Every structure is written in structure tokens, then in C-alpha cells.
Amino acid sequence: MTEVSAGRVDAFADPGRKVIEVGGIEIGIFQFKGAFTAFENICPHLGGPVCQGLMLPRTVDDVTQDNVNLARSFSKTHHNVICPWHGMEFDISTGEHVTTKTLRLRKVPVRVEDGEVFVTVPDRKHQHVHAWFTGERQRPPRERGTSDRT
Ligand code: FES
Secondary structure, eight states: OEEEEEEEGGGSOSSEEEEEEETTEEEEEEEETTEEEEEESOOTTTOOOGGGSEEEEEEEEEEOTTOOEEEEEEEEEEEEEEOTTTOOEEETTTOBBSSOTTOBOOBOOEEEETTEEEEEEOSSOOOOOTHHHHSSOOOOOOOTTOOOOO
């Protein structure tokens, strides 16, 4: 693994992000309330460039015990990134999907030293594995003209 600079802290908006590419590996570095997190730019759904999606505060519903929705507001403590391919939302502080906690972005070590942000680049690009979501192993490609429907 190689540690590289992602730039000065003051070059990041808060909330904000930067996506860098090192040796073919893309990493999204996020800042939220002064804390930095970093993730590989591969969506666990179907491999989209998740870190480049729209960033928004989490939407919070105020719901009674009888399931009556009283109001909707934006969270002041959670900020999400929305994958540009199919719209899955992930918390930029944890990398977790907003409702399915087992579905998460792959973390990359990040640290700040003397006002500069450093990330540790993995040795190799991780392949998208849909099994993160389904809990199943990815099936081998089907032969042309065959179907797995029964
Ligand atoms: S690839 Fe990200 S939501 Fe589908």
C-alpha cells in the first residue's frame, strides 16, 4: 500500500469531497464537520462511481408510534452521497447504506497531518462483488443462449 497526499485540508469544502485516481484506483475523500473519511469509488450495488454522486443531508421523517408522518427535515448530523447510477445512498461518515447496514462502501485509511490530507491507496483495485449485498457468491457468466430461469 502507498500513502499519497490528497491535498490541503483547506482545499476541501465542508461538507465536501474530492475524488483522486492513483495507479488506476479511484478514491473518494470526504469531509463532514471537520472529519475526513475515504472510500474506494466503487458502488457495492453494481460498481458505479458512487463517490462522484450528489451529496445531500440525510432526510429525516418525524413519525409517531402510529406511523403518522408529522414532518420531514434534513439531518444536521448525517450527510449522504447518492450513487449516480441507481440512486443508492451512503453515509459519508461511515460508508453505510442508509437502511441496509451490511451494504457499505469499502473504506480507505485517511489521516490529516500538518494541514494535509493523506490516504493509503490499496495495492490493487477491488472488483465489484454483488455478493456484498446478496450474501451469495457471484455466479459465473452464463453461456450464450442459456437461461437460469426455471
Ligand atoms: S451502481 Fe450504485 S446504485 Fe447501482
